[in-house]
């Protein structure tokens with residue numbers, strides 16, 4: 097007799113759960129101006145104490161339960177995921193979970209030369225590397241940690257050499273800071289097989305002082321690039337894909353645009369986020385989460401946890417980017433470095 101599979105949950109807008117992003121630490125070795133501004137994340141900032149972080153065993157247990165509800169893609173992020181010790185150990189635990197079909201990690205890249213081979217051997221599929229400019233003066237202003245471009249390029253090369261390619265590159269564009277780097281970045285990476293994705297500056301958290309007039313829109317970014325290199329739109333490969341894809345008309349590869357401010361994509365959003373201390377968030381712009389750690393540490397069974405997750409997903413109604421306004425921008429939202437980008 098065929099095995100009877102329980103129905104996978106859908107939220108109140110009919111969206112399935114497919115993608116889980118896990119923040120493994122709220123700490124970072126950068127202080128990007130749009131994410132962890134130094135004035136807020138200074139020497140006295142209280143990061144999560146170690147005892148509050150989910151252990152690797154707890155994370156793996158949660159991921160296995162999430163796969164029973166439809167999760168296929170898992171991305172490790174943070175903060176900077178590579179500052180958490182022994183990350184390859186976590187990767188190998190997650191790679192061994194049957195339902196995990198796509199296992200990736202987003203990083204600022206500087207620790208990749210040390211860790212890329214171990215990550216690959218542990219079973220990581222690919223990495224996404226963030227890089228906001230290809231000239232040192234602009235990049236140092238953006239990361240505010242004195243890191244030159246060459247260190248990130250070395251990280252990208254180490255990842256490729258370890259077999260973690262093709263690499264996607266994330267560039268957040270903040271007006272007045274790095275929009276002049278859009279075209280040089282396109283020039284540098286076209287034809288290399290690395291896929292550059294431009295991200296509109298978002299009002300995540302409440303410490304970056306976000307203003308709408310500091311967003312360089314997807315249309316402006318596309319116009320800047322296509323004035324020198326004509327672009328053609330490409331069809332999306334799967335539903336829930338956040339990047340709009342374009343190919344260079346001359347065959348030199350593709351770019352992506354993540355237009356979360358000017359063209360919101362909540363209608364297909366199938367992502368959940370697990371913070372480093374075990375809070376579950378059903379939207380990047382949430383003001384509060386669901387405490388899974390207390391359940392985990394309080395003796396809940398796998399069945400209890402699965403039922404809780406199902407209930408949370410089935411009650412989900414989030415569509416922040418579609419209803420963004422001057423008022424919502426100032427809500428006390430959780431920080432990106434905590435919830436996981």
Ligand code: SAM
Pocket residue numbers: 124130131173174175176177202203204224225226266267268295296297298299300304432433436437
């Ligand atoms: N530290 C890693 C990194 O930078 O790649 C992973 C975490 S970071 C929060 C994940 C992604 O979020 C990065 O590509 C980063 O540029 C992006 N990000 C952070 N703050 C953002 C903001 N305010 N608007 C748009 N993207 C942002």
Ligand code: SF4
Pocket residue numbers: 124125126127128131132174175176204226433
């Ligand atoms: Fe750190 Fe990434 Fe945030 Fe930059 S974007 S401060 S590298 S977590």
Ligand code: SF4
Pocket residue numbers: 361362363365366367378379380381414415416417418
């Ligand atoms: Fe998903 Fe929330 Fe972003 Fe909309 S605003 S796409 S619901 S994370």
